[in-house]
């Protein structure tokens with residue numbers, strides 16, 4: 015994980031949390047800003063970058079669904095994860111007071127993570143979503159907006175010459191975002207340290223009983239699941255089941271994403287997946303990678 019000279023694509027502008035995640039994952043990397051998540055994927059596919067860093071879930075805001083869909087649409091491999099404590103600040107131009115504000119702008123996840131605190135601060139003003147937290151700070155600065163505040167990092171305040179009106183405004187002090195790192199090639203899985211594996215699967219029929227069977231393949235082998243997520247099955251979102259007597263049932267179809275705590279080099283994981291394959295019509299391993307085991311330090315102010 016020592017990324018000397020490694021080029022790492024992230025979504026956002028300098029000061030975004032994704033840039034900090036790139037620095038945590040690959041301390042000496044060159045971080046490459048991208049407009050959109052999809053551009054970060056393309057940067058790796060086109061050899062403009064060696065890795066992409068992508069937020070997938072936050073402890074308060076939940077999953078970043080767009081990135082689950084992109085993981086499936088592209089063929090990159092997950093080669094690592096980092097969990098980054100996210101400490102949000104309310105930023106405005108120097109001299110602006112809270113009472114002057116008519117609008118707070120930020121990434122939708124950041125707005126969701128600070129929802130209750132904004133209300134407690136008396137900021138019942140318009141909340142508007144933009145592409146990234148640091149981009150919101152830059153926008154206020156470059157347009158000299160005296161009625162607007164941004165939710166972003168303390169580093170964004172420094173970079174875009176804004177003052178911090180309030181710090182630690184996330185609704186929970188242990189607010190953490192989990193990012194995955196993507197590469198063109200998978201890494202070779204090992205068993206000498208804790209590994210996680212991420213898979214995605216779909217099934218043709220069988221409804222919840224298939225899900226139950228898949229999950230038991232892990233449970234019987236004492237493999238813990240750390241995450242399960244479902245997304246619409248884009249190719250076949252609805253399955254119709256006709257019953258001459260009662261009518262037509264319309265079932266929503268899903269792609270299921272599962273993270274489990276084992277390496278693909280572990281024979282238990284290999285056997286579990288062999289069994290899962292029997293129940294599913296589609297199965298892909300998104301990656302088998304070392305777990306982030308860095309010590310817990312939730313917030314800079316704690």
Ligand SMILES: O=C(O)C(=O)C[C@]1(C(=O)O)C=C[C@@H](O)C=C1
Pocket residue numbers: 025026029030031032033069072078100121123124145146147148191
């Ligand atoms: O906008 C940023 O700064 C980002 O890095 C994006 C993002 C996200 O997508 O969730 C990352 C971490 C925080 O949870 C808030 C926003």
